[in-house]
Amino acid sequence: MSAAAHTVLYFVNQLEFFLSHRLPLARAAQNAGYRVHVAGPRSPAVARLEAEGFVFHEIPMTRSGVHPVQELATFWRIYRLLGRLQPAILHNVALKAVFYGSLGARLARTHAVVNALTGLGFVFIARHGRARLLRTLIMAGLRLAFRQRRHRLIMQNHDDPRLFIDAKVVPPEEVVVIRGSGVDLAEFCPAPEPPGEIRAVLVSRMLWDKGVGDFVEAARELKRRSVPVQCLLIGDHDPGNRASVPVDQLTQWHREGVVQWLGHSSEIADVFAQAHIVCLPSYREGLPKVLIEAAACGRAIVTSDVPGCREIVQHGLTGLVVPVRDGRALAEAIERLAREDELRRSMAHRGRALAEQEFSVEKVLAETLAVYRGLL
Template sequence: MSSLASPVRTARPARVRPTPRPVTTPPAKIVLFANTDWYLYNFRQSLARHLREAGHPLILISPDGAYGPKLIEAGFDWRALPMNRRSINPLAEAGLIWHLTRLLRREKADIIHGFTIKPAVYGALAGGLAGVKRVNAVAGLGYVFMSGQMQARALRPIVRTMARLTFDDAHTRLIVQNPDDHAAFVGSGLVSAGRTHIIPGSGVDCSRFKVSPRKREKGEALRILLAARMLWDKGLAEFVEAARALKAEGRNIEFLLAGEPDPGNPTAVPIETLKSWFDEGVVTWLGHVDDMPGLLAEVDVVALPSYREGLPKTLIEAAACALPLVTTDVPGCREVVTDGVDGLLVPVREWRPLAEAFARLDDDPALRARLGAAARQKALAQFDEKIVIERTMEVYRSLLG
């Protein structure tokens, strides 16, 4: 009986699995949209530079203006929009939204980031139509919600309805600058809390805005500065009345205004009024100032008696320069100043407490120094632009997954 020999088994070679190639996602293409080119240049240029350096294709859009060419000179792709900030013509506004929609589709944008209420709402509408993710940054409630004028009251329900339709969406995030605005938007049902982020303003470059070595000489006037757009709701009337009262007392104080009226804002102070204050000798109106670090190095106190803010850049720039601050106890301003710690808070729309705060600082150099030093520490800890930019990038990442 023959036997069948067992076959010889040979080991199979180990199966080598190919190393998976990493999946690379191209950088997101981002559109920054504001209601003025001045805003992009002065408030969002640091964010734009960061995005560019990180490799993100970037487009900046706004109505035409003098700062668009400056953005182009800085190497940005800035484009003018056919947008009238004060227009309420339905056909013109629909045309603008359609223009934005086509731009976003043509450029294959990934995110549109709109600043202030009108670009936020219109950017969100166009972004939804184009299938683009949306970031809406609202710096305060703005003219429509703050003003008692008839036009503002008429627009309020329209803007509220449009905001409700566009802000609370899975592909949209809302950025506000202070807890009061967060509570207002969430509490009114315009957006859910999970899609809302609080980021304190646009930040300040604390290496550029720094402590001045200047010392006030004996007999030299105390210099108090209000730097802002020349709008009534920045508290200009109260500032001027306080200046009149203190000058009537014979105090050696110089009151300075820096900024221009905003022709697109219905609360702009007429140039004739500004000139009349200057001619009266109550204030010195400097107009537009490009070199804010240089101006802040030459003053002793910075004031902003505003009626409401998002988070005022002029205050955080002054804080970074270790200047004592005087501002109103309203949303946005009280996020920068803690009364008696790094500045003085006064009631809104009242000139007498404002004058008393100025007099107190005039009489007490040690108080000015203590408040200024504390303001600088807060600016470094909370308002440095690096912090603001990183938190903005986190919002982008949350949208892009």
């Protein structure tokens, strides 16, 4: 069965995330001959999707809520859509879409299912008892949902698959590691470091589990030591996420002068061009796109020793890896790179080479389309 005249349906919980992380894949599928459909909650991004020639289907879905009526409605809508559309491939992205899409596909007898878990999120990071209970329930639900005739689970690093294989959620032969969403090496390219004071930036949604609090702690420590480094937070708060840092807190830090919170930027390559060091002290990731982009832009990285982050940064070669939830260690790493210009620049050069070798968008697209072909 070839791609020609076959439909691939992407089921997502956020259209904006789909556009920022999956648009090149959808375009590549379209160019390969697939009819591309996208299902998810309606948002202003629909206009851009339709301008690309994709067909949009509205499926209401909350990102983190568990209201029984709403959840049942989401499942019913995707099941009905699958029965009507009969796509050759259903590609689910993120945990809720993976769960409801896979269950719906079982009942609708969808030809093939690709599930993409880009990161394991709050439930797998949190340490309290409720999170442990939810993890158990989620694993049991996924074990049922993943029983498909033609199924592949795409994960972005080599740590996460072991959790699912050991829990017998999915057999090893159905797991494929594709490292991230890829980076456009022409758009994200090296630029000379800017003159003046060293700038360390954290670019992400303003979430506690991205290590925002640890970055602020590190900034305080650097200020206490009189290390001449500007620490900048780039990104918006995320009110739909339970780990979101409140706007009042971000504003307070900014007013104190401990960090500068500059909000959202759509020009990330320009942000990196004006920085010297890129930080992401996250608690867990799939494969953070921002670090791939930072490496491609030739910037030294400081990140935490957790799944996903350590997949990108080779300690001492392309950046520095520090213990998770350790603001003091983060400060020491930033200070080292701020003071050692040659080390920082050599790491930046090697980071670009790694991005070219391992993380180009062309490589990721080819690997994903190969998964599709193998399931047809």
